[in-house]
Amino acid sequence: MIIGIDMGGTHIDGAAIENGVLIASVKHQVDHGNYFASIWQCLEDLLSQVDKDAVERIHLSTTISTNAIIEGRLADVALILQTGPGLQWHFERMGEHIVYLSGSVDHRGILVRNLDMTQLDDAREQLLENPVDALAVISKFSTRNPEFERRIKKYFEGDYNEITMGHTLSGKLNFPRRVRTAYLNAAVSRTFIGFAESMREALRQSSIDAPVFVLKADGGTVDLEGAMSKPVETILSGPAASFMGVRALVDDERSDRVLIDVGGTTTDLFFLVDGVPVFEPLGIEIDGRKTLVRALFSQSIGIGGDSHVRFEEGALKIGPRRYGLPIAFGGDSMTPTDALVYLGKLEGAYRDKCLQAVERMAAEHGFEGVALAEMIVRRMCEEIRQAIERVLDKLNASPVYTIEELLRDRTIRPQAVEIIGGPAASLSGYLEETLCLPVYCPLHHEIANAIGAALAKPTLEINLIADTEREKMSIPERGIYMPIDRTFNWREAEQFALSQVRDAGKALGLEEDQLDAEIVESSSFNMVKGYGGRVDRNIRVKAQIKPGLLEKLRKSD
Amino acid sequence: MKAKNTLGLILFPAFDWAISRSHPEREERLLYTQDQLLEEGIEDIEGIEFFNPGMATLHDINRVHFCFPDAQSLLTESHLIAAGGVMRAFDAVLSGETDKAFALVRPPGHHAQRVVYGDRGFCIINIEAVGLEYARQRYGDMRVAIVDTDCHHGDGTEDIYWNDPDTLFISFHQDGRTLYPGTGDIDELGGPGAFGYNVNIPLPPNTGDAGFHYILENTVMPILEDYKPDIIINSAGQDNHYTDPLTNMNFSAQGYAALNERLNPDIAVLEGGYSIQGALPYVNTGIILAMAGLDYSGVVEPDYHLGKWRQSERVTDHVRRIAEQVNERWLKREELSKREYGDRLTVTRRRQVYYDTAGIMEIQVQEFKVCSECPGVNTVHSYNDRGASMAGITIPRKACHACREEGYKLFEHAAATKKSYLQDMSSDDYMVSR
Ligand SMILES: [Zn+2]
Numbered sequence: 001m002i003i004g005i006d007m008g009g010t011h012i013d014g015a016a017i018e019n020g021v022l023i024a025s026v027k028h029q030v031d032h033g034n035y036f037a038s039i040w041q042c043l044e045d046l047l048s049q050v051d052k053d054a055v056e057r058i059h060l061s062t063t064i065s066t067n068a069i070i071e072g073r074l075a076d077v078a079l080i081l082q083t084g085p086g087l088q089w090h091f092e093r094m095g096e097h098i099v100y101l102s103g104s105v106d107h108r109g110i111l112v113r114n115l116d117m118t119q120l121d122d123a124r125e126q127l128l129e130n131p132v133d134a135l136a137v138i139s140k141f142s143t144r145n146p147e148f149e150r151r152i153k154k155y156f157e158g159d160y161n162e163i164t165m166g167h168t169l170s171g172k173l174n175f176p177r178r179v180r181t182a183y184l185n186a187a188v189s190r191t192f193i194g195f196a197e198s199m200r201e202a203l204r205q206s207s208i209d210a211p212v213f214v215l216k217a218d219g220g221t222v223d224l225e226g227a228m229s230k231p232v233e234t235i236l237s238g239p240a241a242s243f244m245g246v247r248a249l250v251d252d253e254r255s256d257r258v259l260i261d262v263g264g265t266t267t268d269l270f271f272l273v274d275g276v277p278v279f280e281p282l283g284i285e286i287d288g289r290k291t292l293v294r295a296l297f298s299q300s301i302g303i304g305g306d307s308h309v310r311f312e313e314g315a316l317k318i319g320p321r322r323y324g325l326p327i328a329f330g331g332d333s334m335t336p337t338d339a340l341v342y343l344g345k346l347e348g349a350y351r352d353k354c355l356q357a358v359e360r361m362a363a364e365h366g367f368e369g370v371a372l373a374e375m376i377v378r379r380m381c382e383e384i385r386q387a388i389e390r391v392l393d394k395l396n397a398s399p400v401y402t403i404e405e406l407l408r409d410r411t412i413r414p415q416a417v418e419i420i421g422g423p424a425a426s427l428s429g430y431l432e433e434t435l436c437l438p439v440y441c442p443l444h445h446e447i448a449n450a451i452g453a454a455l456a457k458p459t460l461e462i463n464l465i466a467d468t469e470r471e472k473m474s475i476p477e478r479g480i481y482m483p484i485d486r487t488f489n490w491r492e493a494e495q496f497a498l499s500q501v502r503d504a505g506k507a508l509g510l511e512e513d514q515l516d517a518e519i520v521e522s523s524s525f526n527m528v529k530g531y532g533g534r535v536d537r538n539i540r541v542k543a544q545i546k547p548g549l550l551e552k553l554r555k556s557d
Numbered sequence: 558m559k560a561k562n563t564l565g566l567i568l569f570p571a572f573d574w575a576i577s578r579s580h581p582e583r584e585e586r587l588l589y590t591q592d593q594l595l596e597e598g599i600e601d602i603e604g605i606e607f608f609n610p611g612m613a614t615l616h617d618i619n620r621v622h623f624c625f626p627d628a629q630s631l632l633t634e635s636h637l638i639a640a641g642g643v644m645r646a647f648d649a650v651l652s653g654e655t656d657k658a659f660a661l662v663r664p665p666g667h668h669a670q671r672v673v674y675g676d677r678g679f680c681i682i683n684i685e686a687v688g689l690e691y692a693r694q695r696y697g698d699m700r701v702a703i704v705d706t707d708c709h710h711g712d713g714t715e716d717i718y719w720n721d722p723d724t725l726f727i728s729f730h731q732d733g734r735t736l737y738p739g740t741g742d743i744d745e746l747g748g749p750g751a752f753g754y755n756v757n758i759p760l761p762p763n764t765g766d767a768g769f770h771y772i773l774e775n776t777v778m779p780i781l782e783d784y785k786p787d788i789i790i791n792s793a794g795q796d797n798h799y800t801d802p803l804t805n806m807n808f809s810a811q812g813y814a815a816l817n818e819r820l821n822p823d824i825a826v827l828e829g830g831y832s833i834q835g836a837l838p839y840v841n842t843g844i845i846l847a848m849a850g851l852d853y854s855g856v857v858e859p860d861y862h863l864g865k866w867r868q869s870e871r872v873t874d875h876v877r878r879i880a881e882q883v884n885e886r887w888l889k890r891e892e893l894s895k896r897e898y899g900d901r902l903t904v905t906r907r908r909q910v911y912y913d914t915a916g917i918m919e920i921q922v923q924e925f926k927v928c929s930e931c932p933g934v935n936t937v938h939s940y941n942d943r944g945a946s947m948a949g950i951t952i953p954r955k956a957c958h959a960c961r962e963e964g965y966k967l968f969e970h971a972a973a974t975k976k977s978y979l980q981d982m983s984s985d986d987y988m989v990s991r
């Protein structure tokens with residue numbers, strides 16, 4: 001049995017799944033004063049309905065790290081940066097304790113200027129004036145050669161409880177994002193570790209020894225141990241949990257699809273191409289900070305079931321603000337939800353009040369009540385359609401770097417839409433008309449998030465680079481920086497990448513048939529020194545465990 | 558971080574195309590440049606946008622070139638995409654999408670002349686000219702200055718705009734007596750319709766940052782102020798760099814960036830440059846930051862030492878003398894034109910063109926009709942050592958009625974004896990005889 005828990009902004013959902021069948025689910029309110037207690041109560045409630053001893057794994061999608069960042073509860077972090085030659089970014093909102101050191105490596109990882117040890121002594125002195133708990137060390141091109149980050153870490157070991165090295169967080173190139181990611185990782189570290197330790201302790205006391213996995217924004221999971229060393233990977237996992245839940249609830253189609261998650265204030269859009277989810281090219285943005293945290297691509301639009309509806313200079317406007325609950329649920333601001341209640345598509349606790357309010361607003365602007373309600377719903381659908389169009393334009397213009405890709409012209413053309421969230425079922429008919437596409441609202445969609453949390457499997461991506469001239473190979477995500485032979489070739493590189501991904505997957509507890517290791521990108525460049533010189537190779541392979549599900553959800557019989 | 562000037566980048570490294578396995582123009586060429594741009598986080602700078610190239614059509618190519626036997630058999634998709642990348646840059650700027658644009662595409666184009674039998678200096682089609690002529694047909698006429706900062710003489714661009722007074726071509730390059738293609742003398746000043754609007758600035762080997770900036774301040778900028786172009790294009794070859802394996806100049810990334818800041822081009826197009834690890838990553842980053850109006854002071858090559866690359870007094874003197882000679886020709890261009898062409902009705906020019914990559918020798922006779930109403934129709938008769946023979950007639954964009962009629966007559970006449978091409982740029986029509 002797998003337990004899935006997803007903590008959102010207001011609710012916390014739990015689901016228990018045994019052999020692909022949903023056997024129990026719960027919904028609680030989040031206590032913003034005590035996140036751990038919220039999760040634990042939800043888990044206890046769920047466990048009370050099932051056989052505790054049959055629990056094989058517990059999957060958590062938490063907002064622990066997310067909220068720490070958004071609410072600004074970040075630990076003070078000492079930052080050591082080696083910016084090397086190039087563009088000089090000004091790093092803001094990272095506190096006061098930033099030290100710049102000389103020393104750099106180039107794009108191939110070749111040492112350009114050595115680290116000056118006397119500068120390290122000075123840095124320590126300077127940083128110790130304001131002692132803090134966590135340190136983050138980031139060098140330009142450290143993914144190509146992490147020697148400086150490692151040496152600096154070694155030098156400061158003992159001074160800090162937590163030291164984050166930039167190259168351990170992603171194999172991708174983007175120095176400013178690496179700096180922000182490492183900073184955030186160090187800054188949420190203590191909060192997350194505190195949570196993780198409480199969790200372990202509580203499980204121990206309840207004699208549950210199932211392993212705990214934590215959801216990531218890319219729809220995969222990481223074991224608790226891994227999450228404790230890279231807590232930044234656990235940010236913004238909620239939307240990914242919902243996305244994975246829908247994957248578990250609908251039939252697999254190798255087609256282009258859009259997933260719409262309608263919330264109270266916002267609506268999130270996700271995309272699948274040939275049935276494969278679209279990812280952020282570099283990483284997700286949180287609180288205005290662009291990171292290298294791998295994530296599903298999503299676009300949030302400022303319109304939801306509770307968005308404020310009004311007329312401005314004779315024109316109907318919806319959102320992006322929200323003023324409390326819909327009238328039909330005890331609030332007093334007109335919303336799309338009220339329009340749906342008026343049209344009889346949705347139940348409402350205060351139906352009469354809602355009907356009156358719609359009638360009144362309609363009369364004020366010279367409409368019939370039905371006409372206004374229809375107009376609101378169709379306007380909402382139209383805004384969603386336009387947003388989808390805009391995102392598709394953007395995705396279809398994503399940069400390509402080979403002639404083959406440019407000529408292939410893989411334009412995304414959605415063939416179906418899946419919709420989840422509060423008013424999903426009532427909206428699907430209208431959306432179908434607006435989008436001219438079939439719109440599916442899966443069964444159990446209201447707890448898709450918890451189901452997704454339960455069924456998501458570990459994922460991981462690695463970026464291998466082999467340079468036969470330097471006789472070196474690296475996979476930053478695995479901490480591999482090793483010598484290779486000059487004859488090392490492309491095929492060997494691909495095989496090595498696959499075996500590394502498989503090993504990592506097995507270490508995360510995946511079975512052979514769940515591994516699904518694949519090469520995502522692969523290229524080999526001839527390197528020639530001067531004219532007619534010897535030919536070496538610069539080989540680049542990206543491999544991953546395909547994000548996916550441990551199993552599909554079956555209909556209970 | 559926010560760019561002062563919005564900038565469109567067409568970065569298309571064509572990772573699956575090479576002239577041959579170990580040719581300098583191979584898949585690897587922009588690999589480290591892309592790495593550098595990614596690591597610098599260029600794509601996260603507000604105001605810098607990345608665009609995919611489009612693909613030029615054969616019509617776009619025929620607008621500029623006489624391809625023998627035809628464009629289809631000489632070109633691969635890579636050429637159409639490189640040209641399409643430059644067209645995209647023009648679209649970005651002229652439609653107002655971005656203030657400026659930089660096409661980082663390959664292969665280059667500035668050695669490709671109007672007549673094309675094959676590859677010259679890694680170029681088959683002139684991607685700037687294809688982009689510019691496309692833009693003129695789409696967005697209307699404009700006065701344009703092309704400043705070629707590649708180390709080699711931009712002989713292809715010179716040939717295409719030889720007789721076009723609306724396109725000022727300025728090329729600085731290592732003196733042709735010491736480097737391919739051998740042309741680019743200061744006395745190559747243009748045809749009778751545009752005499753003086755072809756400006757060559759041959760520089761001595763070992764010219765450094767100081768020399769380039771001297772030329773920029775004392776020759777290029779004054780000429781541009783005088784000419785008042787609507788747009789400026791930088792043919793941004795990067796082989797003046799001190800690490801370039803094919804040339805002998807000492808320009809640095811800082812030098813290239815400062816040049817672009819001062820020149821302030823609307824559009825830049827990558828041309829040559831084959832120091833793919835030591836120069837291109839830094840030079841391209843420098844150009845991008847300079848075009849975007851951002852601080853580029855930190856962009857320094859790992860092995861750069863000012864002392865080592867400072868130019869000698871002798872070079873400085875030489876550069877100063879060249880500048881004086883070029884300036885004099887610019888100021889006296891009308892007088893010199895009269896002296897050169899007098900009252901002649903037709904000007905004939907005989908020349909030889911060598912295709913180094915393809916190994917073809919071509920002989921050309923060009924005939925320029927002199928017209929007081931327009932730049933005049935012109936004809937090129939060409940044959941090569943492989944037995945090919947052709948004639949090409951160009952009717953300029955602003956041709957007067959008489960010249961246009963004349964052009965069609967010339968075409969008919971030539972077509973009777975050999976394969977002939979007609980470029981009617983005034984109506985954007987292109988024809989080939991059987
Ligand atoms: Zn030049």
Ligand SMILES: [Zn+2]
Nearest residue numbers: 707708709829
């Ligand atoms: Zn060149």
Ligand SMILES: [Zn+2]
Nearest residue numbers: 928931957960
């Ligand atoms: Zn005329």
